[in-house]
Amino acid sequence: IQLTQSPSSLSASVGDRVTITCRASQGISSYLAWYQQKPGKAPKLLIYAASTLQSGVPSRFSGSGSGTDFTLTISSLQPEDFATYYCQQLNSYPRGLTFGGGTKVEIK
Amino acid sequence: QVQLQQWGAGLLKPSETLSLTCAVYGGSFSGYYWSWIRQPPGKGLEWIGEINHSGSTNYNPSLKSRVTISVDTSKNQFSLKLSSVTAADTAVYYCARGLLGLRAAYYYYMDVWGKGTTVTVSS
Numbered sequence: 001i002q003l004t005q006s007p008s009s010l011s012a013s014v015g016d017r018v019t020i021t022c023r024a025s026q027g028i029s030s031y032l033a034w035y036q037q038k039p040g041k042a043p044k045l046l047i048y049a050a051s052t053l054q055s056g057v058p059s060r061f062s063g064s065g066s067g068t069d070f071t072l073t074i075s076s077l078q079p080e081d082f083a084t085y086y087c088q089q090l091n092s093y094p095r096g097l098t099f100g101g102g103t104k105v106e107i108k
Numbered sequence: 109q110v111q112l113q114q115w116g117a118g119l120l121k122p123s124e125t126l127s128l129t130c131a132v133y134g135g136s137f138s139g140y141y142w143s144w145i146r147q148p149p150g151k152g153l154e155w156i157g158e159i160n161h162s163g164s165t166n167y168n169p170s171l172k173s174r175v176t177i178s179v180d181t182s183k184n185q186f187s188l189k190l191s192s193v194t195a196a197d198t199a200v201y202y203c204a205r206g207l208l209g210l211r212a213a214y215y216y217y218m219d220v221w222g223k224g225t226t227v228t229v230s231s
Contacts, residue, residue, distance in 0.1 A: 029213050030213050031214070032215075033217035042202055042204075042224055043202075048217035048219075054217075066213075086153055088216075089216075090214055092214075094166070095166045096167075097216065098155070099153040102152045
């Protein structure tokens, strides 16, 4: 199962609402996780089980979806949110993990 | 607070074996999955494989023939070996802690990550 993120990059301004989509090539029987990665740093978990906010993550981040279509939304983009975002799913058989290709959020 | 500290050789020649170790500090080793993930320069994340505390492993099918992940529970450490490396294996390698849960469906996420080790393969 492949995960396709769209867009692959976007330019936005501080305060904008940003939505990133992750689409599975076929319906998946598991929930997605979302990560944020800044240059030179390890990924940071934002959301798991499609919509559960990881402890310490600002509430402007939210996630939704099931089946084949999942979204990550940033309600009001802040300067520290400029980064690359990845979705990740659990494959049942064979057991393994797949990441989306990433969405780079840049300053307009 | 759980921390992962990773180390290993950063420069390899083609055909050599990559070897990295990740130590878990400040938390339980059992009940979790311990993964290796890599990221080639300028590219996205690729899952390599995982192991649990009892030594059960799962590998990325594209790397399975060259990968071995092992665990030393006495030291709270797990290790990655990748054989016959080529320039295509040049990447930052991360270790991470994974959790598997079940609600209406399974979910899996990695909440603690090592800082990454840059591995370069060059003759």
